Amino acid sequence: MEYDQNLLSNDLMIDSVSQTHLKETAMWAKIISIAGFIISSLILIFAIFFGTIISSITPYNSTNGMAAAGVAGIVGIFYGIIALVYFVCSLFQFKFASKMKDALQRNDQETLNLSFQNLKAYYRITGILTIIGLAFFALGLLGIVISLTSGTLRH
Numbered sequence: 001m002e003y004d005q006n007l008l009s010n011d012l013m014i015d016s017v018s019q020t021h022l023k024e025t026a027m028w029a030k031i032i033s034i035a036g037f038i039i040s041s042l043i044l045i046f047a048i049f050f051g052t053i054i055s056s057i058t059p060y061n062s063t064n065g066m067a068a069a070g071v072a073g074i075v076g077i078f079y080g081i082i083a084l085v086y087f088v089c090s091l092f093q094f095k096f097a098s099k100m101k102d103a104l105q106r107n108d109q110e111t112l113n114l115s116f117q118n119l120k121a122y123y124r125i126t127g128i129l130t131i132i133g134l135a136f137f138a139l140g141l142l143g144i145v146i147s148l149t150s151g152t153l154r155h
Contacts, residue, residue, distance in 0.1 A: 014112075023104055026115075030097035036090030040083045047079035085129070092122035 014022070054072035099115035102108065 019104055022100055026097040026100035026104075029093050029100075033090045033094035033097060036086060036093065040087040040090060043079055043086065044083035047076045047083060050076045050079065085125070089122060089125055092118045092125070096122060 051072040096115050096118040099111050099118060103112035103115055
């Protein structure tokens with residue numbers, strides 16, 4: 001425990017090797033974030049036009065057509081939320097990359113701290129989404145096990 005306190009009381013240094021790694025990490029983070037902006041835009045476009053596509057396939061004069069339009073609206077909203085979350089993650093990643101590049105060029109500690117703050121936010125959102133995804137996966141598995149044991153899925 002004393003070792004941890006000593007490590008935290010000392011100022012950490014970014015040497016030339018760390019600087020090189022951070023510069024390359026920032027470059028790749030910027031590339032991935034720009035791709036994320038493009039992908040989230042495509043997802044949003046899909047979300048907007050999904051209802052139109054479904055309504056052109058299914059006639060509105062039938063009950064099935066109205067139900068399909070309702071489902072298409074829900075799916076469109078769901079994909080819109082996915083696009084928004086992906087955009088926000090890409091934005092934090094882009095801010096990390098930009099600020100890291102600036103901090104290393106200008107040797108600015110405050111900009112470096114802001115860069116790491118954006119990286120922390122990116123990983124916080126990604127971690128929360130991972131936990132939510134694992135919870136849904138576990139619930140799905142539990143549902144399958146309950147269905148198999150109760151005989152619902154048996155033929």
